[in-house]
Amino acid sequence: MNKLLGVSPRHPGLWQDIPNSTMSKKTDIETMLSHTQGRNELKQICAQLAQLSLQGRWIVLISPPNIGYKQMLASAGVRMDRILLVHAKDEVETMWAMEKALTSGTSSAVITWTNELDARDSRRLQLVAKSAQAVGIIIENANTHLPDSTINAQGEQVNQGSLFAAMH
Template identity: 25%
Template sequence: MSTPALSASPEDLHPSLWRASQLAHATARCVDTGHATLSSQLPGGGWPTGTLIDLLPQQPGIGELRLLRPALLKVAKRRIVLLQPPHPPQALALAAMGLQPSQLIWIRSSRSTDALWAAEQVLRSGSCGALLFWQSHARGESLRRLHLAAQGGETLFFMLRPLAAAQDSSPAPLRLSLRPAVGGLEIGFVKRRGPQRDAPLFLPLTPSLLQRHATLDRAIPAPAPARSVQPELVG
């Protein structure tokens, strides 16, 4: 009787297995981050689609949108949803990033349950290129529901939560902490399918146009209430 080769790849046995000393192979389509040093540290070489990605900034506005800009531009043929951003999206800043207001849907809600419902509808519709969801607190059950909803499509799904949430469990296979640094960001690898990395990665970021001309900016009008999200709105 023959025995399996000892050199067989763990991924050959099951896609969720990988060697602890190596980055896992991506099981879903990945979108290039646009930052070569970061992409080289991620399984599949980019942001995975159809899954929950946890971004944990020290505070809002430290460069997280500039970090995501290259990937958002790649998926902008389908609309991008901004759900519960901490500040109204600014038209000038988005234009400087190459994103026009017509490519975006801004959704806000006064109730967390409505925002979670809207996020699930966007993910299940499969019609949007990306969903950015800012949420200060989310229970494990809610995260699992969103993660499951994301797996039904290829939407690029980022949850942006406070840095303190790094201490909480999450079904997200990729979790990154973001801290401001002179000239860019320090990215910590809280969780990834691959070897543990204790040292943060410094990622240089070019200052945005908004940082030089913030007083000239104007907000995108008319956010959509969360419960008004319908398939035709995100289609």
């Protein structure tokens, strides 16, 4: 065996040449503070999401509020068959779902709507970012409810017709 290795390094990790792998790619998790339940922030990243949806991996939306995100994404050219919705029951489950989606290797982007992160959750996400294989975006303070007049004043009305049936 020593004759086969010669003077090459003995550690197997040093034999691998992985300059273009996902392990060498550093992925950050971006946090965006929102006063519009994430509507404006989602508009900013729609073009990027459209490109990512062409990769064939999932775009994961975790606990999105009803801000008309489906119409925004579809009009930006995002492949809707690549959208995966996750409805978490609380903040703990939301962070767990984001962590799993970022590190699974099956997602190209993970967008999470959540309340303000505490120090523990921020540290946890810093650790997750080291092994993340997808773009991570956290929209903070997004679950605070806005009055309807604020949403409508922003120039786009959410089509709520499909949510309610007329009763006679």
